[in-house]
Amino acid sequence: MHKFKERFDVFSDAVFAIILTIMVLEVPVEIVHGQFDYRQFAINIGIYVVSFCYVADCWYKHALMFNEVDEVSHGAIILDFVLLLCVSLIPAFTHMMISDVTSVTVGMCGVSYLLVTVLEAVIAKSIIPSKGGSSDDARRTYGYIFGNSLFIGMGLIVLFTALSYFYPVPGFVLLIIIPIQSFISNAGRQQEVAEVSQLGRDGLDTFMDLSEADKRRFMGYMRSYGRVAHRSGVSQEERERAVRALSVNLQKTFGLSDRQVEEWSRRIDGGQYRHGQEDRRTRPREDG
Secondary structure, eight states: OHHHHHHHHHHHHHHHHHHHHHHHHTOOOOEETTEEOHHHHHHHHHHHHHHHHHHHHHHHHHHHHHHTOSOOOHHHHHHHHHHHHHHHHHHHHHHHHHHSOOHHHHHHHHHHHHHHHHHHHHHHHHOOOOSSSOHHHHHHHHIIIIIHHHHHHHHHHHHHHHHHHHOHHHHHHHHHHHHHHHHHHGGGHHHHHHHHHTTHHHHHHHHHHSOHHHHHHHHHHHHHHHHHHTSTTOOHHHHHHHHHHHHHHHHHHHOOOHHHHHHHHHHHTTTHHHHHHHHHHHSOOOOO
16 A cells, blocks of 8 residues: 555655646747747746746645545545646636736636635545554644644635625735645645654643644744754754753743643754753763
8 A cells, every 4th residue: 555655755845746747848938020029928927937936836735735645545646636637727718817907807716716725625625644653643733733734725715706896906916826825825835744743742732722822822932943953054052952942932922831831842952852861961070
């Protein structure tokens, strides 16, 4: 089954790669009466950029969802084939919308965006990552990381598509922002999944009980820590400093106990925090 999963991943990646390749090959170069049409070329490049961002973002979320899965069910495979079919049509719908901005073309493109997002949400919910804890913990982690962004995305698509029925141009402008914004905002998803999944059951319970504002604050502290701890060539002293800063921020902001802060820090840092604490306890004090 593991080999089948590998072939499944290769097939999916190949489909995304083919879609992106065909997109760039189909960017036309317009020459009218011997003159290069810069305006039409700019429009064609705009279509390509929006379509590229959308397809690349779909691949990123797809790879991230299936990266933590060791086995894929038959149902998930069927859903994934439908998703790939819908994604392959996105460039055509985007081209149609940008070429002729009407309530019908913008609405059709919005419906295609919505269908892809719904399929991503269904697939994310149906697959259960087998790494980093129990299936229930994995569901909760993925539900928080993916659920929020996917449901917000669906709401915005529905809103902008409805707006385009009455005001096609504003709806069109807002709708093409979604792929670009999603492409940029999803850059840190993989690290967020890895960090939240390391908290353990008790830590995950505490994290899920936080308000949305506190969750965002928590992930901000994690990103600050990650920028130092995961930097190439970081020293052990810098890493320990980053863990101590993370611990202080967690304790001050969320009022966690010393035991909970140490447990979270130990899990997040893969044992570096604990080893640093033991080193400081066993290190002889220097006389002034």
